[in-house]
Amino acid sequence: MSVFSRKIRGFRLIDVVAAGLLVAIILSVYLAKTIAGRERTEIAMVEKQIDAERDRIRLLQAEVAHLEQPSRIEKLSTAHLGMAPTIAKNEITPEKLGEIVLAAHLKSAAAAAAAAPAPVEMAAPAPSDPATTPTQVAHVAAPDLNQ
Secondary structure, eight states: OOTTTOEETTEEHHHHHHHHHHHHHHHHHHHHHHHHHHHHHHHHHHHHHHHHHHHHHHHHHHHHHHHTOHHHHHHHHHHHHOOOOOOGGGOOOHHHHHHHHHHHHHHHHHHHHHHSOOOOOOOOOOOOOTTTSOOOOOOOOOOOOOO
16 A cells, blocks of 8 residues: 555545645744734834834924024023123134233233232241250160170
């Protein structure tokens, strides 16, 4: 008897094996489609999140553009800080900047010199008479040679 002609409960063995393989293939295709469908829905959700974040970025960029408008900043600085635009006489050219820095250094040096305490003079010690000055003598222990 060959494998192709052998019968199990009235079915040929090859037919039973082929039916089993067919069922296994059908189940694997079903699982693959189910998993792919889940991934598609996850991809769609991520794409929606990306679109929402892009909209949020555009909204924030528009808000920053509004907040950085020079006319708005000027109004706020005038109203809350009491600031005003710089007048032309307060502007300076780059050539004059060196002179201003030098003048500032001289002014700070003069202020530091005025604020510095007066130097203290120390008197020299009076010369002493060698006969009345006590002399220090070092006491050295001599080794004991009797041992």
